[in-house]
Amino acid sequence: MSEKLVNAIAEMREEEAIQLVRDMLDTGVKPMAILDAARQAMDIIGQQYEKGVYFLPELMMAGEIMGQIAEILKPKLAESPEVKRLGRVLIGTVQGDIHDIGKNIVTFMLDANGFEVLDLGVDVPPQKFVEAVRDFQPQVVGLSGFLTLAYDSMKATIQALEEAGLRDKVKVMIGGGSVDEHVRTYTGADAYGRDAVTGVSLAKKWIGVQ
Amino acid sequence: MNPQLSPDEKREALWQGKLSPKDPQGNPLPFQSPEAEKKYKERILRVKAAIEMEKLPDRVPVTIFPSMFPWKYAGMTVQEAMYDYEKCAAAFKKFILDFDPDLQWGAYAPGPGRFFEILDYKLYSWPGHGVAPDCCYQCNEGEYMKPEEYDALIQDPTGYFIHVYLPRVFGVLGGFQMLPFFPGILEMYGLALTFIPFGLPPVQATFQALFEAGAEALKWVVPIGGLDVELATLGYPTLLGGFTKAPFDVIGDTLRGTRGIMLDIYRRPQKLLNAMEVLTPLMIQMGINSAQATGNPLIFIPLHKGADGFLSDEQFKNFYWPTLKEVILGLIEGGCVPLPAAEGGYSSRLEVVKDLPRGKTLWMIDLTDMADAKRTLGQNACIMGNVPSSLLNLGTPDEVRAYVKRIIEVAGKDGGLIISNGSFFDEAKPENVKAMVEAAKEYGGY
Structure with missing residues (x-):
């Protein structure tokens, strides 16, 4: 049944996936096993996105289905599951810019690839990035922006990291x-990416993931 | 416009109207010098020839289609440009005179700040209302139409907008929720009952706000619209007749939002398709009406959620393109020149969108390679672009010149090309923008 669940999620059969989760719980399957299956499905979805088979509709649907499954499983999981994470990535849209579609896709893909991602949202001032780098201690910081004005905000953010002694x-x-x-x-960034796939491979390269 | 005219005759009538411009009283527009008149007509014919692809223009036309750059160039904040209408117009005039493009697009981008305040517009953040004084306004993405409202939209789009959608995006339009069902206004019996809402304070407050908003819009359009006439007398034509949208973007941008429409592709595909079908004739009419009202043939269509990376090829072919194509063909039928702006990358879409009637559309190209665009879409359509915002902002004049030269080499040989920026920029080095215009004039001769 777990393989059926993986396929149902990975192929966007939402109602079937949710029904399967309920059936599995009824027949005594452990919540952790269901969560594992859901994660496998997310892996497949991430790979399909990287291959250019899946696009925004599938990523958004995957997010929806995962959210519903987490909602069902939450009361049944004794403690929040320990997940081995590859590394930490801090992300946000820079000051003055409130566009977030691209940033959300990158966040989703990093998460699907096993990174722990802290998303600061939109219109994030440089100082907020600095504080989050101190507290969250990411290996990678992703700065997003759509407007030409974002160039200056990105530059200011990187300078603020420099001044706080955190740039290196x-x-x-x-x-x-x-x-x-x-x-x-x-801006003084280490690299740029035109799409989420590049973002993931940069993070993998920098964090030393094979 | 005479309904007996063929589409080509309607379009030619608009072009001829542009070539013999009239003042607001209907008399021939007096130019400020014979030289200005000559330039004005040469520029229109240059752009017309590039679009129609029948004979070569004298050279590749060049234009600048900016976002807030003209006002930043004038040293103003976006906030000032939105609230001081006279200064807004004066800054735009200086921008056109200083940069000397073949075609200008009007000083409409900032819009009247006070007007948005009166309406308590919630769909966007603008300086002083959610973003800093120097930021361009930006859309607040959201689910302004709920998934269960598709049937209401499909059954009666106008009624849905009046009763449900507009009160959500304008804080002061709450009174619209109480308005009567207009197709119920039929007979004398009971008629007065239907009109009771107009006597109620919330509805009257909404109408008061509308009167005020309308007055503010008029106050704004006098200097801003007047500037188009003044620039024409100085030799700088505009051809922008209005705008419309791809039905997919109507729903995906400001009704359901990006997330909403992407989920709808899986959860309620048929309702999404039906809603786009219903919106299509309205989007065609919107473009034709404003082309007729302004006498300008170009109808701008900003393309958003169909770009590379948003949808698969199949999804683009099934959901995005059919109704956009209908809108484009409908506008052509109505005598307009559709101007889709392929924002972002469009490489994967070129083969799908290329089969359009020759010489009837103008495509603005952003990140797509111009040589690829020319090979495909550019066989039938004039393409315009694609000097990058990053280059205009951070490059050197020499780099800009080299970029323009390359576009002309790879995409300009047999006409059908206009040089411009690729996306709508706020910041740029003035010397780079100047280099773009000068390079087109220098390398663009036929």
């Missing part, structure tokens, strides 16, 4: 809108 503790990647090598040089 993290790798910084930027993405969104028209970012390219020009913007990377200007």
